[in-house]
Amino acid sequence: MSTATAAFDLPVEYRTLENAARAVAAEFAPEAIEIRRHVIEHGELHPKLWRRFCEQGWAGAMISADRGGSAIGLLGAALILEAFAARGIVLWMPVLSNAIAHAIDRVGPDSARERWLPRIAAGTAQLGIAVTEPASGHNLFGVETEIQYTGTHFVVTGVKRVTSGLDLVDRVLVFGRTVAEDGTSGYTTVLVDPGAAGVTVTEIPMRYREGVRQFQLELDHVVLPGDALVGSVGGGLLSLWPFTDVERVLTAAICSGSAAHCLDNAVARAKHRVIAGREPIGVHQAVAHPLAHLHARHAAVRLLLRRAALGFDRADSAQTAAADANAVKLLASELAFDAADHAMQVFGAEAWDEREGWLDLYLDARLSRSGPVSNEFALNYLAEHVLGLPAR
Ligand SMILES: Cc1cc2nc3c(=O)[nH]c(=O)nc-3n(C[C@H](O)[C@H](O)[C@H](O)COP(=O)(O)OP(=O)(O)OC[C@H]3O[C@@H](n4cnc5c(N)ncnc54)[C@H](O)[C@@H]3O)c2cc1C
Numbered sequence: 001m002s003t004a005t006a007a008f009d010l011p012v013e014y015r016t017l018e019n020a021a022r023a024v025a026a027e028f029a030p031e032a033i034e035i036r037r038h039v040i041e042h043g044e045l046h047p048k049l050w051r052r053f054c055e056q057g058w059a060g061a062m063i064s065a066d067r068g069g070s071a072i073g074l075l076g077a078a079l080i081l082e083a084f085a086a087r088g089i090v091l092w093m094p095v096l097s098n099a100i101a102h103a104i105d106r107v108g109p110d111s112a113r114e115r116w117l118p119r120i121a122a123g124t125a126q127l128g129i130a131v132t133e134p135a136s137g138h139n140l141f142g143v144e145t146e147i148q149y150t151g152t153h154f155v156v157t158g159v160k161r162v163t164s165g166l167d168l169v170d171r172v173l174v175f176g177r178t179v180a181e182d183g184t185s186g187y188t189t190v191l192v193d194p195g196a197a198g199v200t201v202t203e204i205p206m207r208y209r210e211g212v213r214q215f216q217l218e219l220d221h222v223v224l225p226g227d228a229l230v231g232s233v234g235g236g237l238l239s240l241w242p243f244t245d246v247e248r249v250l251t252a253a254i255c256s257g258s259a260a261h262c263l264d265n266a267v268a269r270a271k272h273r274v275i276a277g278r279e280p281i282g283v284h285q286a287v288a289h290p291l292a293h294l295h296a297r298h299a300a301v302r303l304l305l306r307r308a309a310l311g312f313d314r315a316d317s318a319q320t321a322a323a324d325a326n327a328v329k330l331l332a333s334e335l336a337f338d339a340a341d342h343a344m345q346v347f348g349a350e351a352w353d354e355r356e357g358w359l360d361l362y363l364d365a366r367l368s369r370s371g372p373v374s375n376e377f378a379l380n381y382l383a384e385h386v387l388g389l390p391a392r
Contacts (some may be wrong), residue, residue, distance in 0.1 A: 002086055009296050011264045014076065014095070015081060018079045018083060020056065021058070021079060021083035022083045024052055024053075024083075025084045025086065025087040028052075028089060028357065031049075032088035033088075033205060033355070036360065037213060037330075038068065038355075039168070039178070039211055040211070040213060041209045042327075043167040043306055044168065048087075050123060053123065054122065056329075057069070057070030057072070057121075058072075058077075058080050058094070059094065059097070059121060059122065060122070061073065061074075061076045062098045062105070063118075063120060063121045064105070067113065067117040067118050067123040068117065068121035073309070073312075073313035074309040074312045075309035077250060078249055078253035078305060079253070080094075081095065081257065082253040082254065082305070083392070084257065085256070085257025085261060086255070086256075086258075086260040087257075087261065087285045088261050088371060091211075092210040092212055093165055093169075094250075095247060095250040095254065096126070096127060096128055096129055096145075096164065096165070096169075096247070097120050097125075098127050099129075099243045099244075099246035099250065100115070100120075100127040100128075100129060101120045102243065103189075103231075103239050103240070103242045104117060105115055105242040105258050107230060107235070107238055107239050107242065108230075108231070109231075109232075110229050115227075116191075119170075119236060120151055120273070121358075124168045126165070126216030127169055127173060127191070128163055128166060128172040128173070129172065129173045129175075130172050130175065130217050131143070131161075131240070132160060132161045132162050133145065133158065133161055134159055140187070140237070143158070143176055143187070144177065145157065145158025145159070145160065145176035145219065146177055147174070147176035147187075149179070149181070150181060151181060152225070153223060154188075154190050154225075155221055156174060156176060156192060156219045156224060157217070158219050159216065159217070159218050160174065160217040160219075161216060162214065162215075164213075165212040166201050166215040166217065167213050168212060169194060170193070170294060172191070172194055173191055173218065173230060173243075174191075174217075175188075175236055175240060176188060176236070178233060178236070187237055188229070188231075189236040190224055190228040190229055191230060191312075192224065196223075197223070198223070199217070199219055200217075201215050201217055202218070207360075208360075209363060209364060209367050210362075210367065213372050244325070245321055245322055245325040246312075247372050247373075248326060248329040248372075249305070249308050249309050249355065251332070251333070251368060251372055252301070252305050252308070254336075254368075255304060255329075255336035255368050256305055256332050256336070258336045258340065258364065259301070259335045259340075260298060262340050262361060263295060263298060263339050265343060265345070265347075266343040266346040267291055269346050270282030270287050270288065270346055274309065281346070287346060289308055290345075291342065291346075294338060294339050294342060295353050297338075300331075301331050301332050304327065308327070310322075312325070319385070322381065322385070323381075323382065323386045326378040326382055327378070327382060329375075329378050333368035337368070337369055338367035340358075340361050340362040340364075341362065341365075343361070344358055344362055
């Protein structure tokens with residue numbers, strides 16, 4: 001029996017969607033390791049899986065029907081990515097593309113909506129994001145990348161420390177400080193072609209975290225046309241706010257699914273692994289209790305995940321949505337890490353055989369505590385904006 005509890009709180013259409021995603025994920029589960037390898041070695045999403053994914057309308061989860069999307073919202077996207085992760089298939093690019101598509105939908109302009117949303121919905125375009133810098137880390141307000149606006153075009157100069165999937169994306173959303181001749185200040189977001197003149201992309205050896213390659217992005221006076229803009233000149237923060245909740249909730253969805261995958265497999269092994277002809281290792285409380293505890297934590301995380309996603313879709317309250325997005329990202333990443341850690345323990349030496357995939361799950365789970373937003377930043381948000389504690 002799966003360790004996953006029934007999602008009693010879901011409206012029927014979401015339960016149907018969840019079942020459909022679980023069925024497709026189960027079909028591809030035997031190829032999970034090959035799917036990950038294909039993306040890394042070929043610089044493209046696994047064609048058979050991606051075609052199937054797009055045929056279901058899942059690539060356009062957060063895009064409205066009039067732009068070719070399925071409009072199943074953040075809850076729909078979360079259920080799908082959770083279902084795949086629960087079968088060992090981590091789909092990171094849809095996290096970024098959904099989050100950026102949602103940002104473009106919110107802040108425009110129409111030219112960006114018309115150009116990118118139908119292609120993302122069809123699965124023929126992928127977008128990445130470049131915020132983190134060597135000096136400022138993930139602190140948005142300290143970015144040094146300059147986005148100069150001349151009145152007709154943009155000139156971008158700066159270094160982005162870690163950017164995921166640059167070999168897979170059509171454009172990367174670059175966040176930088178505005179330099180404008182009319183004196184407009186603030187921040188700006190523009191879509192940069194990783195193959196444009198003045199762009200240097202250098203791979204960082206990170207053992208393909210999240211199942212994709214990782215890169216440093218250097219931009220040296222990269223000239224972009226005016227239609228590269230997302231949002232408005234000086235309004236870059238407004239582009240990022242809609243992005244962050246989506247990215248956090250979908251990261252939590254993948255963490256929840258990965259935790260289920262670790263738990264299901266560890267439970268199965270604890271039942272069947274018999275050492276030297278004695279009883280299965282699961283009879284030992286040292287093995288069983290951590291699994292039972294993880295099961296209880298997973299049930300709680302799944303409920304919060306569904307509440308966070310549904311609350312976001314219903315737009316009940318932006319503040320509650322952000323609070324839930326940060327809380328669930330924090331708890332789901334801790335759960336995923338503890339589940340992967342205990343699965344490693346239960347699998348013993350087998351866990352260290354790189355062909356089995358456990359090390360990848362373990363390192364990905366560890367990463368989720370540091371990114372895409374670190375858990376300290378999630379806690380800062382909760383402390384300051386929910387609890388009202390003083391900030392430095
Ligand atoms: C595999 C991988 C993929 C990534 N992909 C992308 C990507 O596609 N796009 C992108 O923009 N970034 C990406 N990142 C960057 C990632 O978001 C950052 O690594 C992460 O947010 C932490 O920032 P940092 O590495 O600069 O750490 P630092 O800013 O150097 O911080 C180090 C530690 O100090 C803590 N800290 C810093 N300030 C505070 C504070 N005020 N309060 C409490 N704690 C604090 C941080 O939480 C962190 O734990 C990726 C990173 C990795 C490892």
